[in-house]
Amino acid sequence: MHPVSILLGISIATASAVTIIPAHAAGNATWPYQKYQTVNYTPPWLKFDGRAPAYGRHLFIAPDGATAFQAAPTILDLANGELIWNGPKGHAFAFGVQQYDGQDVLVYWNGTSFPEPVGRGNGAIHILNRHYEEIAVVTLAGNFVELTPGASYESNIDLHEIYITADDTLLVTANNVTRADLTSVGGSEDGWIVDCQIYEIDIATNEVLFSWSSLDHLHELPLTASLYHLGSEGYNGTTQSKAWGYFHINSVAPFQDGYIISSRYLCSAIAIGADGCVKWRIQGRDGADFTLGNGTNFCYQHDIRTLPVRPRGNESFVLHMHDNSNCPIDNGTVASSGLVLNVHPATRSVELSQRLRDPSKPIYAIAQGNFEPMLEGSFAGHGWIPVAEEFSSSGRRRSTIQYGAAVARPGVRQHTQEALRTVKAEKGSSVTAEVQAARDSKDWVAERDKDVQEALDVGKGFGDMIMDQIYEVVNWGKKRDDDDD
Numbered sequence: 001m002h003p004v005s006i007l008l009g010i011s012i013a014t015a016s017a018v019t020i021i022p023a024h025a026a027g028n029a030t031w032p033y034q035k036y037q038t039v040n041y042t043p044p045w046l047k048f049d050g051r052a053p054a055y056g057r058h059l060f061i062a063p064d065g066a067t068a069f070q071a072a073p074t075i076l077d078l079a080n081g082e083l084i085w086n087g088p089k090g091h092a093f094a095f096g097v098q099q100y101d102g103q104d105v106l107v108y109w110n111g112t113s114f115p116e117p118v119g120r121g122n123g124a125i126h127i128l129n130r131h132y133e134e135i136a137v138v139t140l141a142g143n144f145v146e147l148t149p150g151a152s153y154e155s156n157i158d159l160h161e162i163y164i165t166a167d168d169t170l171l172v173t174a175n176n177v178t179r180a181d182l183t184s185v186g187g188s189e190d191g192w193i194v195d196c197q198i199y200e201i202d203i204a205t206n207e208v209l210f211s212w213s214s215l216d217h218l219h220e221l222p223l224t225a226s227l228y229h230l231g232s233e234g235y236n237g238t239t240q241s242k243a244w245g246y247f248h249i250n251s252v253a254p255f256q257d258g259y260i261i262s263s264r265y266l267c268s269a270i271a272i273g274a275d276g277c278v279k280w281r282i283q284g285r286d287g288a289d290f291t292l293g294n295g296t297n298f299c300y301q302h303d304i305r306t307l308p309v310r311p312r313g314n315e316s317f318v319l320h321m322h323d324n325s326n327c328p329i330d331n332g333t334v335a336s337s338g339l340v341l342n343v344h345p346a347t348r349s350v351e352l353s354q355r356l357r358d359p360s361k362p363i364y365a366i367a368q369g370n371f372e373p374m375l376e377g378s379f380a381g382h383g384w385i386p387v388a389e390e391f392s393s394s395g396r397r398r399s400t401i402q403y404g405a406a407v408a409r410p411g412v413r414q415h416t417q418e419a420l421r422t423v424k425a426e427k428g429s430s431v432t433a434e435v436q437a438a439r440d441s442k443d444w445v446a447e448r449d450k451d452v453q454e455a456l457d458v459g460k461g462f463g464d465m466i467m468d469q470i471y472e473v474v475n476w477g478k479k480r481d482d483d484d485d
């Protein structure tokens with residue numbers, strides 16, 4: 001590892017100008033990279049467009065993909081684009097800040113990844129403390145099968161999800177290639193398929209506390225519900241290496257007494273109970289168990305989460321995601337967006353709260369991506385396309401951060417740089433210790449959840465809501481002026 005102190009990183013960088021280094025030769029894309037005398041790492045130069053970010057001074061990113069010059073977990077200073085820290089070289093999917101055992105920690109996935117169109121991996125989750133020391137490595141052993149006959153991996157956690165819960169457990173996804181009856185979708189009785197799984201693992205002991213398999217729930221989530229029809233991109237289920245990825249799980253988070261999961265190819269947010277039974281499914285095109293309001297459509301989405309995290313019973317809640325409908329199996333004409341929905345389980349209806357995208361600068365990401373509410377406004381990482389955007393509370397694009405060459409071409413599977421998640425810090429060193437303490441307190445979390453619920457009950461929009469409260473905490477109770485710009 002190469003811990004670089006903040007001061008050292010900045011002072012050295014000031015002395016040496018940005019150096020242009022051609023990106024991976026095979027990719028033919030060029031992008032400026034930064035070279036340092038003190039560290040053998042060349043992070044991408046950040047191109048800013050628009051206002052400097054209002055909150056969150058650090059960018060957490062793990063540039064990867066065909067044209068990335070080097071891959072590593074990377075923290076960059078958003079004020080000047082300089083390197084603050086980089087971890088070991090290699091894949092570091094889902095790099096970001098979370099909380100474990102009462103402290104801020106860095107988390108990332110490392111392992112064997114299978115690039116698009118497979119788009120999954122087998123690896124382990126690394127957890128580092130504030131001093132960049134590794135304090136835990138969470139693994140998942142077992143008999144897991146992949147597309148390559150005979151291949152096995154030390155640990156089998158998928159690259160898509162790292163979610164540390166309030167109980168210091170870890171939620172992750174996993175995949176297993178196995179046999180299934182594909183006759184309902186025109187395949188053979190003994191076809192090959194990818195089973196999608198979730199695990200809740202105790203971080204301290206590495207013990208599996210809960211597991212769930214999509215193939216155990218075919219009566220609730222049938223193969224016929226997949227929009228990735230058998231044979232898509234050649235995956236026709238006739239051999240192990242052509243196992244059909246009908247479900248493609250890409251996120252799991254706590255929800256009520258159980259979990260909420262994202263299935264890319266069912267185009268669905270799926271709520272499951274503590275017993276693993278499916279409570280309901282919202283499909284982004286036909287609604288499935290819900291009626292979709294105007295403008296709420298989504299598909300092939302990533303990073304599904306709710307606010308509050310555990311609404312009770314039939315209480316309304318906010319559901320947010322990165323909606324990358326621009327999938328290569330589709331016509332690929334829908335620009336990516338951050339999507340915020342108000343969901344009303346009692347009436348089984350979904351309403352649009354906010355759709356975050358700039359129609360004048362559309363971004364067509366085919367895969368990956370993340371979306372997060374920030375102290376003010378929201379932040380979207382566009383995954384496959386090396387661009388992240390910050391939006392104001394009212395939904396206006398406030399700034400764009402680009403870290404690799406990319407062309408906005410709908411439907412094109414470009415070989416470019418990518419980052420599963422591009423996260424802005426609103427925690428840790430980017431806010432004062434006092435604010436951090438306020439935000440950490442369980443009371444504050446409970447208070448926020450209560451306020452979110454009340455705001456939903458009176459029909460207040462998401463943009464006006466959660467951000468108001470976070471602002472109040474940060475500014476010691478002051479009310480926020482109207483929108484910034």
Ligand SMILES: *[C@@H]1O[C@H](CO)[C@@H](O)[C@H](O)[C@H]1NC(C)=O
Binds near residue numbers: 026027028
């Ligand atoms: C990359 O550049 C080389 C040499 O200039 C060329 O032969 C090759 O076709 C290019 N590849 C792509 C994918 O454009």
Ligand SMILES: *[C@@H]1O[C@H](CO)[C@@H](O)[C@H](O)[C@H]1NC(C)=O
Binds near residue numbers: 142176177
């Ligand atoms: C994976 O599938 C194989 C059959 O292909 C099965 O033997 C094994 O138990 C499965 N593993 C898991 C973790 O589900």
Ligand SMILES: *[C@@H]1O[C@H](CO)[C@@H](O)[C@H](O)[C@H]1NC(C)=O
Binds near residue numbers: 238
């Ligand atoms: C499945 O795909 C393979 C090529 O990957 C092809 O040889 C085979 O004919 C296909 N089978 C069916 C039933 O489509």
Ligand SMILES: *[C@@H]1O[C@H](CO)[C@@H](O)[C@H](O)[C@H]1NC(C)=O
Binds near residue numbers: 294
């Ligand atoms: C949905 O939106 C369209 C145009 O944006 C509008 O014409 C229509 O009335 C809306 N429908 C409902 C039910 O609000």
Ligand SMILES: *[C@@H]1O[C@H](CO)[C@@H](O)[C@H](O)[C@H]1NC(C)=O
Binds near residue numbers: 330331333334
């Ligand atoms: C592309 O697909 C979307 C989603 O299925 C659909 O709404 C749209 O009409 C399609 N556009 C074209 C040009 O076919």
Ligand SMILES: *[C@@H]1O[C@H](CO)[C@@H](O)[C@H](O)[C@H]1NC(C)=O
Binds near residue numbers: 348
């Ligand atoms: C929630 O609403 C659904 C649909 O209206 C209803 O069937 C169910 O009984 C309600 N559950 C609770 C816990 O109120």
Ligand SMILES: CC(=O)N[C@H]1CO[C@H](CO)[C@@H](O)[C@@H]1O
Binds near residue numbers: 073089
């Ligand atoms: C970022 C990271 O931890 N990379 C490591 C992933 O695993 C390989 C193989 O063990 C290491 O070589 C990388 O340094």
